[in-house]
Amino acid sequence: MAVAWQEAAIVAIAAETPRVRRFTLAPRHPFVFRAGQHVDVRLTAPDGYQAQRSYSIGSRPDESGRFDLLIEHLEDGEVSGFFAEVAAVGDTIELRGPIGAFTWETGQGGPLLLVGGGSGVVPLLAMLRHRAHAAPEVPALLVYSARVPEEVIARAELLRRDAEEPHFGLMLNLTRVPGGRRLDAARMSEALGRLGAPAHCFVCGSNRFVSAATDLLIDAGVPAGRIRTERFGG
Structure with a gap:
């Protein structure tokens, strides 16, 4: 079964390094993941153009329903540029996941x-x-x-x-x-x-x-x- 897209709110942003920022996300629906998994993030422009990238989850699994993405700003990166220069606390994005078998339990x-x-x-x-x-x-x-x-x-x-x-x-x-x-x-x-x-x-x-x-x-x-x-x- 395909993993469905859902909205997630950005509830916190912090700098990790000069090029990496930590985004704490609160998905609208229940979200349970294993350590090492990733999510797909999709952005949609007003004209309907979409850009999609995958980002690993950096936080440990817990009961909060929230998780962290650590996103590096890449030169000419469409999605990473949005997170580095536009995204703000309170914004919502689309994501799907968790995805992947690169996990440790x-x-x-x-x-x-x-x-x-x-x-x-x-x-x-x-x-x-x-x-x-x-x-x-x-x-x-x-x-x-x-x-x-x-x-x-x-x-x-x-x-x-x-x-x-x-x-x-x-x-x-x-x-x-x-x-x-x-x-x-x-x-x-x-x-x-x-x-x-x-x-x-x-x-x-x-x-x-x-x-x-x-x-x-x-x-x-x-x-x-x-x-x-x-x-x-x-």
Whole structure:
């Protein structure tokens, strides 16, 4: 059965990074999702022209009926441009979802290795927030690649979790700072050495990032059947 479109109100907006804003949405109808899923958003112009994009949910599942989208403003992006420059609290948008099988639930256990590039970290954040709330004993490690510290989504939260949560670890790869480097075999080996053999790997980011990270995992001996991927294109 096709997922129906519905209206959702924007109830809060906050800056996450210079290019990413967090939008809290309240759908008109009941909305239950799993950590890692996404929604389709559709905008309709007065002349009837429509633009549609998919965005991952960044918040953990709860009973509020609300959820967060973390939307990066892309140059010439029709939908992301609306959210960056036009959208305001009180506006309504159309969405459908939740969609997707790129999900983690507490019953799946761990250890859990999450590998994200840029805004591809968003569904992984939902998984980490769900884990911290419902199963903090599950070992988890996030390997997160971004260009500079200012572009690290949820940076303060992730650093706090790394410092305070005994079963969570964070490995940041900053690619455009002095001494920075891209995710490579040595870095992946270090991650696996810290976490141990993962029961589940989730990789999300651009096509190039996901392909490279998946190859690194397989080359390091992680069975392909344990690796789940989500690609944002580009």
